[in-house]
Amino acid sequence: MNKRTFYPFLYSSISILVFLIIWEIFAKFLSNPYFPGPLSVLNALIRIAIFGDIDGYTLIIHIYASLERVMIGFFIAIITGVPLGLLIGIFPIIRSLSLPIIEPIRFIPPIAWIPLSIILLVGMSRYAFLIWIGAFFPILLNTIAGVKRTSVTLIQMAKTFGATKNQIITKVILPSSLPETMTGLRVGLGVGWMCIVAAEMIGGDPVGLGRLIIKYANLLQTDVVIAGMISIGIIGLCINYIILSLEKRMFKWRVEITT
Amino acid sequence: MILLEDEIIIDSVTKIFKQNSQNLEVINGLSFNVNKGEFLCIVGPSGCGKTTLLKMICGLDFPTSGRILIRGVPPNPNIHKFGVIFQEDSLMPWRNVIDNVKFGLEIKGINEKEAIRIAEKYIDLVGLKGFEKYYPHQLSGGMKKRVAIARALAIDPDLILMDEPFADLDAQTRSFMQKELLRIWSGLNKTVMFITHNVEEAVFLAQRVIILTKRPSKTKAIIKIDLPYPRDRLSPPFISYREKILKMFHEEIWG
Numbered sequence: 001m002n003k004r005t006f007y008p009f010l011y012s013s014i015s016i017l018v019f020l021i022i023w024e025i026f027a028k029f030l031s032n033p034y035f036p037g038p039l040s041v042l043n044a045l046i047r048i049a050i051f052g053d054i055d056g057y058t059l060i061i062h063i064y065a066s067l068e069r070v071m072i073g074f075f076i077a078i079i080t081g082v083p084l085g086l087l088i089g090i091f092p093i094i095r096s097l098s099l100p101i102i103e104p105i106r107f108i109p110p111i112a113w114i115p116l117s118i119i120l121l122v123g124m125s126r127y128a129f130l131i132w133i134g135a136f137f138p139i140l141l142n143t144i145a146g147v148k149r150t151s152v153t154l155i156q157m158a159k160t161f162g163a164t165k166n167q168i169i170t171k172v173i174l175p176s177s178l179p180e181t182m183t184g185l186r187v188g189l190g191v192g193w194m195c196i197v198a199a200e201m202i203g204g205d206p207v208g209l210g211r212l213i214i215k216y217a218n219l220l221q222t223d224v225v226i227a228g229m230i231s232i233g234i235i236g237l238c239i240n241y242i243i244l245s246l247e248k249r250m251f252k253w254r255v256e257i258t259t
Numbered sequence: 260m261i262l263l264e265d266e267i268i269i270d271s272v273t274k275i276f277k278q279n280s281q282n283l284e285v286i287n288g289l290s291f292n293v294n295k296g297e298f299l300c301i302v303g304p305s306g307c308g309k310t311t312l313l314k315m316i317c318g319l320d321f322p323t324s325g326r327i328l329i330r331g332v333p334p335n336p337n338i339h340k341f342g343v344i345f346q347e348d349s350l351m352p353w354r355n356v357i358d359n360v361k362f363g364l365e366i367k368g369i370n371e372k373e374a375i376r377i378a379e380k381y382i383d384l385v386g387l388k389g390f391e392k393y394y395p396h397q398l399s400g401g402m403k404k405r406v407a408i409a410r411a412l413a414i415d416p417d418l419i420l421m422d423e424p425f426a427d428l429d430a431q432t433r434s435f436m437q438k439e440l441l442r443i444w445s446g447l448n449k450t451v452m453f454i455t456h457n458v459e460e461a462v463f464l465a466q467r468v469i470i471l472t473k474r475p476s477k478t479k480a481i482i483k484i485d486l487p488y489p490r491d492r493l494s495p496p497f498i499s500y501r502e503k504i505l506k507m508f509h510e511e512i513w514g
Contacts, residue, residue: 151347151349154351156349160318160319160341160343161336161362161367162337163336163366175351175353253353253396254352
């Protein structure tokens with residue numbers, strides 16, 4: 001670790017430590033059984049990780065179940081959002097036809113879809129649908145924006161070489177929009193992951209981080225609830241970090257990639 | 260120098276843009292010819308349709324009336340090979356130098372191995388040997404222009420079109436790039452149409468300078484620059500050409 005990375009690391013460590021200390025003091029001071037301090041949350045986390053929850057499912061099983069659902073929903077969001085985004089970005093007619101439908105739907109929050117999906121969907125499709133709703137729009141909108149931001153000069157340059165429409169799409173528009181599409185994937189996966197609690201609230205299965213939270217909320221065991229919430233937060237952070245480093249590696253030519 | 264075949268014929272070309280139900284006439288009855296292997300500069304006040312003219316010559320836009328013929332047929336990027344160098348940065352930021360130079364060859368369907376060989380040759384010609392793997396964001400403004408020139412030359416163009424290519428460069432780089440361009444051109448025997456609003460640049464580079472009137476533009480004058488290369492910007496004949504063209508240029512701007 002060199003000097004440039006050491007200080008940010010030091011500051012974040014101090015910041016987290018101070019936060020935990022204040023939280024612990026506050027919990028002690030409050031001494032409310034439903035407001036656990038970080039130590040009892042950590043205790044709960046370890047307990048669930050090793051011995052499992054009331055049904056015997058360990059933390060890793062919950063994490064795996066949630067990740068699987070999110071990945072399925074996210075995958076469907078990619079194969080729908082990216083092609084549609086490209087089509088909308090490239091062909092004005094498709095844009096005019098689809099935006100009047102897509103735009104209003106975009107402002108319906110994933111939670112508003114819960115009642116309908118309870119009635120209409122079962123099993124994995126419920127989870128997948130809610131996560132898809134969350135992940136689809138960031139992917140779609142970023143892909144459209146990427147296509148739109150393709151430099152006119154580059155397209156003209158390709159035309160002067162006699163490039164066909166297909167060549168312009170594959171050799172200019174696609175590579176040019178790829179970074180923005182990747183940003184869309186990162187944001188979409190983040191939003192999809194955040195929808196997991198809502199999705200698992202309505203799914204019947206006893207596993208999943210969202211289900212774990214709900215299970216223990218019903219038992220008023222808030223230490224496990226917070227342990228589950230922290231797991232969701234940390235995993236989301238890891239996913240974001242993995243895609244971000246992938247982006248940085250793929251798009252070295254792009255000077256500005258922000259977190 | 261007398262009996263050069265006409266490479267390009269611009270014949271009473273008029274271009275009208277429709278803007279909010281108003282007609283904006285940019286070019287009105289412009290005519291001139293370009294000879295094979297010639298270095299021609301077009302100067303004119305800004306907004307006189309120089310870029311529009313260039314776009315019509317490389318088939319990106321079409322005249323409202325009149326015609327443009329290149330070797331007897333209207334411009335068509337599938338028939339003619341255009342090497343266009345734009346004023347703005349036109350490199351693909353996701354491709355390194357060699358892949359950028361290869362781009363035109365890819366479009367023309369040249370096989371990969373041959374394309375790499377050709378690209379390397381032109382990267383060497385423009386003085387960028389050793390920078391093949393660099394990405395545009397790692398290059399200076401002058402180097403990016405060299406890459407664009409190499410890309411244009413790599414397809415062995417029938418015609419090189421340059422739209423104020425050095426306008427964004429600092430004075431020193433600009434003067435250096437002008438000399439470099441002449442060095443590259445002298446070895447290739449290519450027809451070059453170079454658009455600029457910088458009269459000195461035109462006198463330094465061109466065999467003939469076409470001065471356009473202000474909008475709607477037509478040919479104001481065609482001046483043959485009868486000076487050997489390399490030209491000395493401080494020599495009396497150079498200055499006298501420059502003053503002569505500047506005078507006409509200023510007449511157009513301030514009437």
